[in-house]
Amino acid sequence: MRILDRYVLREFLGYLVLGLAGILAIFVVVDIFEKIDVFLDHHAPIGLILGFYLYRMPEWLVQLLPIALLLATFLALGQLNKFGELTAMRASGVSLVRLLGPVLAVALAAVLLTVAVGEFAVPAANRDRDLVFEQRIQGLRPAEVTERADVTYLGEGGRIFFMRLYLVSEKRMHEVSLQEFRGGQLVRRVDAAEATWDGARWVFSSGFLRTFQGGQERARVFDRLAVGGIAERPEDFAKENRKPDEMNFFELLSYVGKLKASGARVANYLVDLHLKLAFPLVNLIVVLIGASVATRLRMQSAALGFGLSIAISFLYYALLRTGQALGHSGALPPTVAAWLGDLVFGGVALVMMGLAQRR
Numbered sequence: 351m352r353i354l355d356r357y358v359l360r361e362f363l364g365y366l367v368l369g370l371a372g373i374l375a376i377f378v379v380v381d382i383f384e385k386i387d388v389f390l391d392h393h394a395p396i397g398l399i400l401g402f403y404l405y406r407m408p409e410w411l412v413q414l415l416p417i418a419l420l421l422a423t424f425l426a427l428g429q430l431n432k433f434g435e436l437t438a439m440r441a442s443g444v445s446l447v448r449l450l451g452p453v454l455a456v457a458l459a460a461v462l463l464t465v466a467v468g469e470f471a472v473p474a475a476n477r478d479r480d481l482v483f484e485q486r487i488q489g490l491r492p493a494e495v496t497e498r499a500d501v502t503y504l505g506e507g508g509r510i511f512f513m514r515l516y517l518v519s520e521k522r523m524h525e526v527s528l529q530e531f532r533g534g535q536l537v538r539r540v541d542a543a544e545a546t547w548d549g550a551r552w553v554f555s556s557g558f559l560r561t562f563q564g565g566q567e568r569a570r571v572f573d574r575l576a577v578g579g580i581a582e583r584p585e586d587f588a589k590e591n592r593k594p595d596e597m598n599f600f601e602l603l604s605y606v607g608k609l610k611a612s613g614a615r616v617a618n619y620l621v622d623l624h625l626k627l628a629f630p631l632v633n634l635i636v637v638l639i640g641a642s643v644a645t646r647l648r649m650q651s652a653a654l655g656f657g658l659s660i661a662i663s664f665l666y667y668a669l670l671r672t673g674q675a676l677g678h679s680g681a682l683p684p685t686v687a688a689w690l691g692d693l694v695f696g697g698v699a700l701v702m703m704g705l706a707q708r709r
Contacts, residue, residue, distance in 0.1 A: 354439065359452035362426040366456070369425070370411075370418035377410055378403055394487045402487065405479035408471040412464050416632045416666075419460055421659040423453065423640030431645055446707045450641050457637040464630035469598040477596065495588055504608045506581045508532055513545075513587075521547040521584040526554070528577070536562050540577065547584045552577055594622035602626070617684050621677035624688030625670075631692050632666060635699050642702035666691055 381403075382389075389399055430436040439449055447454075484490045496518055503511040507530070514525035528540040542557030554575045561568045594602055606619045639662060670691040677687025686693075 354444070354449075355452045358426070358430075358449065359456070361429065362422055362453050362456065365425040366418055366422035369421040370415065373414050373418055373421075374407070374410060377414065381406075388483075388488060392487055392489065398482065398487060402479060402482045405475045405482060408467050408475040412468050412472060412629075415460055415464060416636050417659050417663045419457060419633055420636040420640045420662060423637050424644050424658060426453075427641055427644035436645060446641070446645065446703075450637075453637060453641065454634070457634045460633040461630045464633060465627075468626065468630065473596045473598060495590075498587070498590075501587060502609070503582070503587055504605065505586075507579070509580065509582075510608060511582070511587070516587050518584075518588045523587070528554075538562070540575065542575070548576075552580055594619060599623070599626045617680055618678050620684035621674055621688050624685055625674065628689045628692050629670070632695070635692060635695050636662065636666070638699035638703050639695065642699070642706040645706050666695055669694060 388394075427436065430439075436449070498516045498518070499514065501511070501513045501516050503513075505511060510529045510531070511523075512527040512529075513523040516523050523545040524543070526540075526542050526545045528538075528545075529536060530538040539560045539562075540554055540557060541560075542554035544556070545552050545554045547553075554577060555573065557572060557575070559570050559572055559575060597605065602619065602623050606616050606623055609616045609619065640659075643658065673682065673687040673690030676682040676690075677684050681687075682690070
C-alpha cells in the first residue's frame with residue numbers, strides 16, 4: 351500500500367470510528383430517555399439494561415453505518431480539500447477515483463459487513479432484545495393465543511395449509527385447505543369444512559379430496575377423512591409466523607418459493623427479499639455522493655458535514671420506504687420497488703462522480 355493510500359485511509363478510518371461511535375451514543379441516549387420510566391418503574395438492574403442495548407447494536411449498526419460512512423467521507427476529504435492537500439494530489443496526476451481507492455475499499459467492506467450482520471446477527475438479536483425488554487424487564491408473560499385467523503402454514507414434505515380459523519385449545523381448523531406438492535407440482539388437495547386432531551393424526555370432515563396425476567384431476571366427496579403422514583402437530587399451528595425481518599435471505603427465499611408454488615400472493619415478500627440485498631449497497635453509494643460533494647466544498651466544521659449526512663440519509667431512507675410501500679401495495683413491481691432508492695441515488699452518485707472527476 352502506498353504512503354498516500356495509508357494517509358487517506360488513516361484519516362478516513364479515524365473519522366469513521368468517531369462518527370459511528372458518536373451516532374450510536376446519540377441513539378442510545380435518546381432511547382434511554384424514552385424508556386427511563388420503564389427501567390425505573392420495574393427496577394431494572396444495570397446489567398439487564400446493558401444486555402438490552404447490546405442486543406440492539408446489530409440492528410443499529412446496519413442502519414447507522416451508511417450515515418457514519420457519509421460523515422467520514424465529508425470530514426476526511428473535506429479536510430484534505432480545505433488545506434489544499436487534495437488539490438496537490440490531483441495536480442500530481444493522481445485521479446480522483448485512484449485517490450478514493452482506500453475509501454471505496456472500506457465502503458465495499460461495509461457492504462459485506464452489513465449483509466453478514468443483517469443475515470446472521472440481526473434476526474436473533476432482535477428476538478432476544480424483545481425477550482429481555484418485555485419479559486425480563488417488564489415482567490410480561492407471553493400473550494396466550496386462543497385462536498388464529500387466516501392462517502397460512504408451510505409444512506414439511508411439500509405441504510401447505512390454509513385455514514380461515516384455527517382454535518388453539520380445541521385443536522380444530524375451520525375452512526381448511528391442504529395442498530401437497532412434489533417437485534413443484536400439485537399432487538393432492540384436501541378441502542374441508544374442518545379438521546380436528548384425534549391425538550395421533552388430523553381428521554378432515556365434510557370436504558373434497560382431489561388428486562392430480564398425468565394432467566388429470568380426480569375428485570371425490572368425503573364425510574370423514576383421516577390423513578396420515580402429516581408431521582405438523584396442533585402446537586405448530588398455534589405459533590405466529592415469522593416476519594420477513596426475522597428471517598435471513600435464504601430462509602425468506604425458501605418461504606417465497608413455497609408460497610409461490612401454492613399460488614399465494616408473494617409481492618410483499620419479494621419486496622422485502624430484494625431489500626435485503628438492496629439496502630447494504632447504500633454504503634457504497636453514499637461514499638460516492640459524499641466524495642463528489644466534499645471535493646467541491648471546503649468543510650469549515652464538523653457540523654456542516656453532520657448536517658449534510660443527516661439530510662442525504664433522510665432522503666434515501668424516505669425514498670427507500672416509499673418504494674417499499676408502493677411495492678407492498680402493488681403499485682410498483684417488487685424488484686423496482688426494492689431497488690428504487692439505489693437506482694435513484696446510485697444514478698445521482700455516478701453523475702456527480704463523473705463531474706467531479708473532470709474538474
